[in-house]
Amino acid sequence: MKRTLQQIADAxxxxxxxxxxxxxxxxxxxxxxxxxxxxxxxxxxxLQSALASKAGAVIAGEFASTVxxxxxxxxxxxxxxxxxxxxxxxxxxxxxxxxxxxxxxAIVDASAYLExxxxxxxxxxxxxxxxxxxxxxxxxGCVIGRGVKIGKNCLLYPQVTLYPGTxxxxxxxxxxxxxxGSDGFGYVRDRNSGRYEKFPQIGxxxxxxxxxxxxxSAIDRGALEETRIGRGTKIDNLVHIGHNCQIGENVIIxxxxxxxxxxxxxxxxxxxxxxxxxxxxxxxxxxxxxGQGGVLPNKILRGNGIVFWGTPAQPVRExxxxxxxxxRIAKK
Numbered sequence: 001m002k003r004t005l006q007q008i009a010d011a012x013x014x015x016x017x018x019x020x021x022x023x024x025x026x027x028x029x030x031x032x033x034x035x036x037x038x039x040x041x042x043x044x045x046x047l048q049s050a051l052a053s054k055a056g057a058v059i060a061g062e063f064a065s066t067v068x069x070x071x072x073x074x075x076x077x078x079x080x081x082x083x084x085x086x087x088x089x090x091x092x093x094x095x096x097x098x099x100x101x102x103x104x105x106a107i108v109d110a111s112a113y114l115e116x117x118x119x120x121x122x123x124x125x126x127x128x129x130x131x132x133x134x135x136x137x138x139x140x141g142c143v144i145g146r147g148v149k150i151g152k153n154c155l156l157y158p159q160v161t162l163y164p165g166t167x168x169x170x171x172x173x174x175x176x177x178x179x180x181g182s183d184g185f186g187y188v189r190d191r192n193s194g195r196y197e198k199f200p201q202i203g204x205x206x207x208x209x210x211x212x213x214x215x216x217s218a219i220d221r222g223a224l225e226e227t228r229i230g231r232g233t234k235i236d237n238l239v240h241i242g243h244n245c246q247i248g249e250n251v252i253i254x255x256x257x258x259x260x261x262x263x264x265x266x267x268x269x270x271x272x273x274x275x276x277x278x279x280x281x282x283x284x285x286x287x288x289x290x291g292q293g294g295v296l297p298n299k300i301l302r303g304n305g306i307v308f309w310g311t312p313a314q315p316v317r318e319x320x321x322x323x324x325x326x327x328r329i330a331k332k
Contacts (some may be wrong), residue, residue, distance in 0.1 A: 180219050269286065275291065
C-alpha cells in the first residue's frame with residue numbers, strides 16, 4: 001500500500017525534511033531497503049549508513065535535522081515508534097489477507113452473529129450464539145465456542161481455539177495455536193481416598209482491547225469468576241496464564257513464562273522470558289522481572305522501575321552482590 005512521505009509524516013507526527021510527494025510502499029532494514037522502502041535510525045552513529053542505503057527515506061531523531069541529506073528525512077523524537085506506526089500504515093494486513101467472506105468449508109451455526117466485513121477461513125467452526133465484530137478475520141481451522149464474543153478488527157491466525165465464556169475486545173491479535181478460556185488446573189483432594197476431584201471451572205476469560213497473544217500460548221478461564229487481560233498487554237509465544245489471574249494494562253510478558261492461579265500483575269509491569277510466579281503473588285505497577293526470575297506464592301514485588309532477578313526474585317543489585325560474594329567464597 002503506497003503512501004506519500006507527507007501522508008506518513010502527518011500520520012506518525014514526524015517533521016518532514018525533503019520532498020513529501022515521494023511514495024514508499026513498505027518498511028525495511030538498512031541492508032535490504034529499496035528505493036520504495038522506509039528505514040529508521042535511533043542514533044547518530046547509524047545515520048550515514050542509512051543515508052548511504054538504497055532506502056527512499058529515513059526516519060531519524062532530531063540529531064539528523066542539521067545534516068545535509070541526500071534523501072528525505074522524517075524527524076521524530078521517537079524514531080522507532082514512528083517507524084512502527086509507519087509500518088502499520090503501509091500494511092494492508094498482508095500477513096493474513098482475504099476478501100470478506102465465509103469459506104465454503106467453514107461451519108457457522110445459524111444462531112451466530114457476524115457483522116459486516118468478517119472473514120471466516122477454511123474449516124473454521126463458529127459455535128452457537130457467538131458474535132464476531134466488524135472487520136474481524138478468523139483463520140483456517142479456528143474453533144470459536146458457544147457464546148464467544150469477539151470485537152471489531154480482530155485477527156485470529158489459524159488453529160486458535162476460544163472456549164465458551166471467552167470475550168475479546170477490539171483489535172485483538174491471537175497467533176496460531178493459542179488456546180483461550182480452557183479450564184484452570186484446579187482440583188480438590190479427598191483425604192479419605194487420596195483421589196483428586198475437579199474443582200468447578202465455570203468462570204470466564206476477558207481479553208480487553210489492543211491485546212496481542214503469541215503462538216501456542218494458553219490462558220485459563222476463571223474458576224468461579226474471571227481471568228482478565230488488560231488493554232494493550234502483549235503476550236509472547238508459549239506463555240501460560242492460570243485461572244483467576246488479573247493482568248493490568250500495557251504489561252509485557254515474554255516467552256515461556258508461567259503464571260499460577262490468582263496472580264495479580266499490575267499495569268506497565270515487564271516479565272522476562274521463562275519467569276515463573278507462584279499462586280496469589282502480586283507484581284506491582286512498573287516492576288521489571290528479569291528472565292528466569294521466580295516469585296514464591298503470596299509474595300509481593302513492588303517498586304515502579306525497579307528490576308528484580310533471581311529465585312526468589314530480589315532487586316537486581318542485591319542479587320548481583322550475592323552472586324559476587326558466592327564467587328569469592330568459592331575461590332577461597
